Amino acid sequence: MEELFSKVLQVNVRCRDCEERKANIRVIINLQLTTSPVHKRDLLVRLTDDLDPYFLFNLSISEEDFQSLKVQQGLLIDFASFPQKFIDLLNLCYSEQESENPRFLLHLSCQSSMLEGPANFSVVETNAFKHLNHLSLHLVQGSDKEIKDYLAVRLSSLKVEKQALETKLKKTEDDLSRQLSYAQQTLSEKSKELDKLRSEWTCQSSSLSNRHSQELQLEREKAVELQSRLQQQIEQLRQDLESSHKKSSQQLHSRVTELEASCRELTERKYKNESSIRDLKIKLVGAEEECQRSKQQVLSLRRENSTLGTEVHEKERLVNQLQMRVAVLDQEVKDKDQLMRRTKEVLEATQQQKESVEENAENKELQMKKFESTVKTLSEELIKANGIIKKLQGEVRGLVGKIKVKNTVTVSQEKLLQDTSEKLQNVEKDLQSAQQQVITKDEQVSKLKEQLELTVQKLNESSEVLKTNENVINWLNKQLNEKHLSRNPQPPQCVGNPSVLSTTPGLRAQFYPQTVKPVICPGKTVDVTPAEQRAVQPASRQIGDYPGLDSKYFERRDDSIPIYGLSSNLLHRDPGSCSLLS
Template sequence: MEELFSKVLQVNVRCRDCEERKANIRVTIELQLTTSPVHKRDLLVKLTDDLDPYFLFNLSISEEDFQSLKVQQGLLIDFASFPQKFIDLLNLCCSEQQSDNPRFLLHLSCHSPVLEGPANFSVVETNAFKHLNHLSLQLAHGSDKEVKDYLAVCLSSLKAAKQALEMKLKKTEEDLSRQLSYAQQTLSEKTKELDKLRSEWTNQTSCLSRRHSEELQSEREKAVELQSRLQQQTEQLRQELDSAHKKSSQQLHSKLTELEASCRELTEKKYKNESAIRDLKIKLVGAEEECQRLKQQVLSLRRENSTLDTEVHEKERLVSQLQMRVAVLEQEIKDKDQLMHRTKEVLEATQQQKESMEDNAESKEHQIRKLEATVKSLSEELIKANGIIKKLQGEVRGLVGKIKVKNTVTVSQEKVLQDTSEKLQNVEKDLQSAQQQLVSKDEQVSKLKEQLEATVQKLNESREVLKTNENVISWLNKQLNDKQLSRKPQSPESLENPSVLSTSTGLRAQFYPHTGKPAVSPVAAADVTPADQRALQTANQQIGDRAGLDSKYFERRDDSIPIYGLSSNQLRREFPQLTKPSVASAYFSA
């Protein structure tokens, strides 16, 4: 007995004098082989209901019965392929039963009011025109013996399933009990390990916090000592400066002419010191913000101690980071000791500056009277200079940004420099506001004039360099064209013509884009005659015609590109007529 198909399908059941209803019926198809007296194959079709054990309809189809069925219903297949085709039809009905308008339906009709006696089981395809009956089988109702056999088979299968489930249940109980005991054992071990790790972590954190607090206390004590020492030193310096001021006030009348020159230098130094002090104040604010951020990090680390149960591995990494920070702090302490020695030297320099500024105080009083007359004349010039000053202030801001990057090392000097800034402010308060404004404006005007002259000079130099570069570009264009034509044999005329240059070796040049008007340098223009210029133009046209280039590529353009990287010896060798000693420039390397 070989089971080919067994599924629960939705069947439309129709009895006489009853309404049509839908029922879930299990359709089973089996293939039975018999060997006595001859080999035969019978196809068994069985309809059962899982909810009603007394519902049973059978049909046995032999090869002889199939021939008559084939003739009656016009089938086109043989008995060997009939089971598979029948199963395909049932699968189509199974796939269509969930849709609202199924295409393939199963019908079970009986002529009696109750499902007893013979019943007709058919597979019907519905369309918009009619119902097509693909297959119709006449099933017989199961007899008492067949129902009993069916019930016995169901009971035996249930008993076998029950025994299998009991065996499976016992096996799963054993496995679960064994896993439970193992899990309890591992849980106890893990709890012990967790307690041990907790105790070790608490010890390590307490040790680190205690060590950190001790180091912070020592650093604070050192800072207090340094502050007291600096106060004592500043007091001594103040007394010395007072005595020096009294002595210098007696010698001011004799040094009037010398102080006029030194006054300008001191004001420049004063502005530089003011800018440095502002930078240091900004750095002090950044350092305070960094300190606050570090405090917040310490608080967050303390909060994270409560989550050590689940983050043991992460805290080990944090311990290593704290050790690195301790090493960095030790290194910073060493750096601070070195910086203290440097700050002492800076203090001595500031003391000298303070003495010179006090000497200049009285001389500036005499200058005020003279400068009052010149203020009116300078006011108009200052209005014009203010526009230029704004532009220069933008440049100064850029330079200040660069200076900030370079002066990051001096962050540790914030306390000492703050004391020096207070001293400088006290000295500046002694000077009158009118003196500062007049002197600063005078210095700004002089600086602006010097900067204007310097920029004009640099602009002229850059123009000359650009002119020379334009000439080099024109000759290099010719040289590149000759390099393309170097594969062809050159005539003696082209070798004698100075406008055509032989480039047997390749030249390496680097191009930098710039905008400017092309012009010929005065040195080169002095040596080139009109005849030479005409010869150069004709040579360029000939080269362009040979290389297939248009004449527009040999014209001078405003967007020409200067070329660097050619040595002076090579230029003299390649361009004997136009290489002259170039003018030195501050923007281009020789």
């Protein structure tokens, strides 16, 4: 069976002795193909009401039926194109049902007063002159079995939708839990990286401070030893060292403040992310509670549905019993009506006899003296007839009272039927409200998903910002190295006094050497006299453009800590080359 059309349309309903009203009725058109024993096509038209489960009208149109319909209503199309043309007319009615003066209307007329039995479903076009009836179909009300089958199909479809919604809820819960676990893992990794950065920063700052204090102590001892010989040179060196030390300390302080600010920002971001994750956890717990409540409500609704189904079956049994009683009472009423008719015929015969007697009496008033005996006998017969008539009238009155009692019983039974139908409508409304609650839960779950995605995006953005900061720091360190190397060219045989950089993420330190000492290569000994040393020192101060520490602070020691950022080929050279100063 192929469904061609299914929409809720506005239909004008007309019943006998009732005013015309508008109702929203679902029109369903299906095409049924049957191959056994002969290949046939039947068009099924069904009218249902979503609010009234007992409202059901059906019509099956075969090719033979369509030929008679075509002749009766003067149609100009074949059976193959009839479904599409009929759907086009219904779509025109659907498109114009919102307007004030619609051109195409749908009418459902019934000869009974309660919309029962056969009904005519027609498509009417209105204009200023008249109403044109395009198509009129004779629909039949669905039987009890057809209504039960229709309600069973509706219940099965609702159950399938409910199961699909439950599976969808489970999937969303699993996805949310996975996303939460992934977010927690990323947060823990980021916190570990922050702790590593802090530990590295503290270690490097402590090593730099220790090295600086040792170097200051060595300088002071040398200054005391050379005070007698070179006071002026030492004072100049002291001033230079103090200025370079101030500059380097200022640079280190500025770098420390920058690092503290970045650490504060990172901690603030971490706290914000933790607070957002807590809020999301709280929302997730609330959503889970609401899901459990909705599941409990669904279970209670299922139980109510089962109890209501049993009640409906009991009511149907009662209705069948009452219908049997009504049929028996109808038969008794028919019998009583026959008795009444017979009594009426007897009364009419007596009245005719009475009239004939009166005529005879008027005609034979002159002969009263002769026929007094006959008149006396006739009067006695009339008295007897009057007694029989009175008895019959009493029996008729008793029958009328019994009929009134039966009418009251039937009215009470109709009230019971109306109560059961109202209960069924309430149950359907409860089912619709449960479906709406499930839809609202789906919307809340989708909102929670969006919030989780936003938090994950924020975490990714923060990690990207950290990576970009690290890349910028590395690039700046490389640029500073290149500038310093370009300004201080190295000798061809060995490298002396390179700028020392720390490329650790989030930390950077640099020393600018001022003087160039002769590089001692392994395996060679060079003798330098004190006069040559005094000649080299002012020259080295003229060559160094950047203030910094003396090159002896960069000599390689066994107990020194390696500085990060230098390439391995500079730190480890072969023994034939000169020793690198770190």
